[in-house]
Amino acid sequence: MISVVILGSGNVAYHLxxxxxxxxxxxxxxxxxxxxAQIQEFQHTTSITDDISxxxxxxxxxxxxxxxxxxxxxxxxxxxxxxxTSGSVxxxxxxxxxxxxxxxxxxxxxxxxxxxxxxIPFCLEAETTKDYQLLERLAKTIGSKIFSINSLxxxxxxxxxxxxNNFVNHMYTIGxxxxxxxxxxxxxxxxxxxxxxxxxxxxxxxxxxTGPAKRNDTETISKxxxxxxxxxxxxxxxxxxSIQNGEKL
Amino acid sequence: MISVVILGSGNVAYHLxxxxxxxxxxxxxxxxxxxxAQIQEFQHTTSITDDISxxxxxxxxxxxxxxxxxxxxxxxxxxxxxxxTSGSVxxxxxxxxxxxxxxxxxxxxxxxxxxxxxxIPFCLEAETTKDYQLLERLAKTIGSKIFSINSLxxxxxxxxxxxxNNFVNHMYTIGxxxxxxxxxxxxxxxxxxxxxxxxxxxxxxxxxxTGPAKRNDTETISKxxxxxxxxxxxxxxxxxxSIQNGEKL
Ligand SMILES: NC(=O)c1ccc[n+]([C@@H]2O[C@H](COP(=O)([O-])OP(=O)(O)OC[C@H]3O[C@@H](n4cnc5c(N)ncnc54)[C@H](OP(=O)(O)O)[C@@H]3O)[C@@H](O)[C@H]2O)c1
Ligand SMILES: NC(=O)c1ccc[n+]([C@@H]2O[C@H](COP(=O)([O-])OP(=O)(O)OC[C@H]3O[C@@H](n4cnc5c(N)ncnc54)[C@H](OP(=O)(O)O)[C@@H]3O)[C@@H](O)[C@H]2O)c1
Numbered sequence: 085m086i087s088v089v090i091l092g093s094g095n096v097a098y099h100l101x102x103x104x105x106x107x108x109x110x111x112x113x114x115x116x117x118x119x120x121a122q123i124q125e126f127q128h129t130t131s132i133t134d135d136i137s138x139x140x141x142x143x144x145x146x147x148x149x150x151x152x153x154x155x156x157x158x159x160x161x162x163x164x165x166x167x168x169t170s171g172s173v174x175x176x177x178x179x180x181x182x183x184x185x186x187x188x189x190x191x192x193x194x195x196x197x198x199x200x201x202x203x204i205p206f207c208l209e210a211e212t213t214k215d216y217q218l219l220e221r222l223a224k225t226i227g228s229k230i231f232s233i234n235s236l237x238x239x240x241x242x243x244x245x246x247x248x249n250n251f252v253n254h255m256y257t258i259g260x261x262x263x264x265x266x267x268x269x270x271x272x273x274x275x276x277x278x279x280x281x282x283x284x285x286x287x288x289x290x291x292x293x294t295g296p297a298k299r300n301d302t303e304t305i306s307k308x309x310x311x312x313x314x315x316x317x318x319x320x321x322x323x324x325x326s327i328q329n330g331e332k333l
Numbered sequence: 334m335i336s337v338v339i340l341g342s343g344n345v346a347y348h349l350x351x352x353x354x355x356x357x358x359x360x361x362x363x364x365x366x367x368x369x370a371q372i373q374e375f376q377h378t379t380s381i382t383d384d385i386s387x388x389x390x391x392x393x394x395x396x397x398x399x400x401x402x403x404x405x406x407x408x409x410x411x412x413x414x415x416x417x418t419s420g421s422v423x424x425x426x427x428x429x430x431x432x433x434x435x436x437x438x439x440x441x442x443x444x445x446x447x448x449x450x451x452x453i454p455f456c457l458e459a460e461t462t463k464d465y466q467l468l469e470r471l472a473k474t475i476g477s478k479i480f481s482i483n484s485l486x487x488x489x490x491x492x493x494x495x496x497x498n499n500f501v502n503h504m505y506t507i508g509x510x511x512x513x514x515x516x517x518x519x520x521x522x523x524x525x526x527x528x529x530x531x532x533x534x535x536x537x538x539x540x541x542x543t544g545p546a547k548r549n550d551t552e553t554i555s556k557x558x559x560x561x562x563x564x565x566x567x568x569x570x571x572x573x574x575s576i577q578n579g580e581k582l
Contacts, residue, residue, distance in 0.1 A: 172553060191525055192543060205521045231521050240515040241522070243557045243569075244508040248522050249529045250544030251572045255500045257538040257579060259493040266489040272454045272480050273490070273497050274534055276440055280498045281530035285523055289506040294441060295499030304421060308492045315578055320492075322571050323500045329564055330506060 086222050087111045089139055091157065092148035093122035095193040096169050100148060103201050103226040105129055110225050113140040136160045144222060146187060147178075155179050165215065171242040174235040175209050185210035185219055188238065189227070192249065201226040207233035207241065258316055290330070297327040335471050336360045338388055340406065341397035342371035344442040345418050349397060352450050352475040354378055359474050362389040385409045393471060395436060396427075404428050414464065420491040423484040424458050434459035434468055437487065438476070441498065450475040456482035456490065507565055539579070546576040 088110060090101050097115070104110045105126075112130045115123045120134040131140060136157070139145070145161055147154055147168040154168045159179035166178050167185040178184040186209040193199060206223040208230060210216040216232065223230050233241060256277065263270040283292050296304040305324060309317055337359060339350050346364075353359045354375075361379045364372045369383040380389060385406070388394070394410055396403055396417040403417045408428035415427050416434040427433040435458040442448060455472040457479060459465040465481065472479050482490060505526065512519040532541050545553040554573060558566055 172556075190521060191528060203524050205524060207521065229521075229524070231518065233517065233521070237515055237517045239556070240511055240560060241517050243560050244511040244517070244519075244522060245525060246544055246546075246557060246569070247504045247511070248508040248526050250542065250546060250576070251568075252501045252504045252526070252529055253533070253538050253542055254546075254572055254576050254579070255496045255504065256533050257542065258575075259497040260538050262489055262493040262496070266486055268482065268486045268490050268493070269480065270493075272439055272456065272478075272482070273493060275452050275454060275478075276494060277497050277501070277530050277533070279440060280501055281526050284502070284505050284526070289502050289509050293499065293502055293506065295495055297495075297499060297503075307421075307488070308495060311489060311492050315575055319500075319571060319575055320495070322568060323503055326507075326564055326568055327499070327503050330503070 085109055085111060087113045087142040088144045088146055089114045089142040090146045090148060091116040093117035095195050097148035098195050099193055099199045100146060101126060107225045113142045171238060183211060183215055185215055187219055202228050205229040205231055207231050207238055209234055297324040300328065334358055334360060336362045336391040337393045337395055338363045338391040339395045339397060340365040342366035343397065344444050346397035347444050348442055348448045349395065350375060356474045362391045420487060432460060432464055434464055436468055451477050454478040454480055456480050456487055458483055546573040
């Protein structure tokens with residue numbers, strides 16, 4: 085049995101709390117938030133507090149709060165095993181005097197959207213093997229994909245995630261804009277979008293590449309550029325160049 | 334019952350042939366390819382030929398050949414109902430004297446990969462309502478998502494597809510490169526990638542956007558830029574700018 089205290093009331097704190105409350109091998113000893121109103125809904129299932137000096141004793145303290153508050157808030161948690169849930173903050177940003185670790189679920193969360201932790205990778209880090217194993221046991225109570233990722237690797241993963249999530253989503257936005265401009269239903273593209281993302285589970289994205297840039301089909305590229313507005317054109321040109329540079333490597 | 338002759342031996346010809354051979358309401362009268370060796374495997378199921386002057390009579394002639402060969406090859410098919418399967422060639426590029434149309438399955442095909450036409454959008458075009466309805470009936474024998482898309486719209490759809498397929502895939506490639514450089518398993522990112530593509534069936538990509546560019550989190554953006562090589566940096570900066578310009582609209 086592992087006992088935890090969860091600090092925060094945002095997207096990640098909410099879903100972790102729900103998940104741990106639903107599992108047998110974890111006790112959620114307490115929830116903490118600056119404003120106790122935010123965690124009121126859990127008042128009948130666990131202890132809640134807004135006083136950080138009155139935290140219950142637990143094996144792990146999970147800081148699921150804004151990146152820029154992690155250092156400050158952790159400094160109030162002396163002599164405890166404190167982990168944060170951030171992809172972009174190093175383990176040593178934690179300012180507690182005790183043990184430190186990271187418990188980072190790599191997925192995008194929002195309160196309104198259900199979460200299945202079983203498909204979400206947990207990126208774990210700790211100072212000692214024993215603490216790593218504790219985090220691993222904790223992650224395994226709700227998830228199945230566990231990775232040991234140190235702070236340097238995690239920061240790189242975070243940049244990579246910007247490309248495969250935010251930037252990919254922006255390509256969808258441009259595709260959607262083009263469809264809207266010419267009165268084509270964007271939904272026509274959804275199966276292609278699904279196929280594109282599904283494909284790379286089987287083959288590397290580099291091998292999966294097709295299209296005018298890869299073929300260096302200059303005629304099609306020129307035709308395409310004529311159809312785009314200035315900012316779309318700039319993106320089209322640069323990504324085409326980047327695909328072609330990649331091919332040369 | 335609709336009878337068809339399929340011309341070509343590439344990815345699209347292969348999968349269309351297989352699908353039509355498997356359906357009850359279509360007869361594949363004949364297959365044509367420049368080199369008959371390429372369609373040998375169908376010799377026991379239908380008639381095959383490499384002589385374009387000896388084509389059988391059929392309701393529809395489906396030209397599933399390279400874009401740049403469509404005009405020339407169609408000029409040999411006088412007095413017939415000829416359709417091509419291309420996303421980027423106009424209907425009027427067809428040079429037959431008879432009826433013209435387009436039968437464009439919007440998905441990426443390769444011979445080695447199984448295809449489920451039921452999930453693939455068919456973008457159809459014809460000169461008359463009667464011909465459109467014939468193509469619609471034909472598409473419905475193997476598929477369920479049918480869209481009426483004219484040549485102008487189709488050309489826009491094709492550019493949009495470059496963004497949501499080729500450019501998205503390039504973002505995956507950069508993500509993969511970053512992971513390789515820092516010895517992080519790329520598979521950690523696969524659930525996020527799936528989630529990102531699945532999300533936009535429910536909400537518009539513009540509303541789905543998150544991340545440092547959208548938040549204008551300049552500190553994180555600077556940290557990220559420091560971790561990238563020159564060409565990755567150029568892409569990061571431009572897409573970040575493009576996301577932020579989009580926000581202002
Ligand atoms: N959302 C995601 O997709 C995601 C995914 C993986 C990891 N993460 C990481 O998980 C952590 C939390 O993210 P989130 O999305 O859950 O954030 P969020 O929804 O914005 O919630 C942030 C939480 O931090 C609290 N907080 C902020 N400053 C505080 C302070 N000085 N003292 C105490 N509490 C403070 C907020 O409390 P108030 O309500 O009182 O302001 C709120 O409960 C971050 O490190 C984030 O990088 C997020
Ligand atoms: N692949 C896709 O993902 C996809 C998706 C949607 C639509 N399309 C469109 O479907 C069409 C076919 O694409 P594909 O991927 O199937 O192409 P492919 O695999 O490259 O095959 C091209 C076919 O065209 C034939 N061909 C080329 N020039 C010819 C000529 N002068 N005379 C007769 N045959 C000729 C080739 O014959 P040889 O083998 O003798 O060279 C080959 O059978 C194109 O218009 C393409 O834009 C493709």
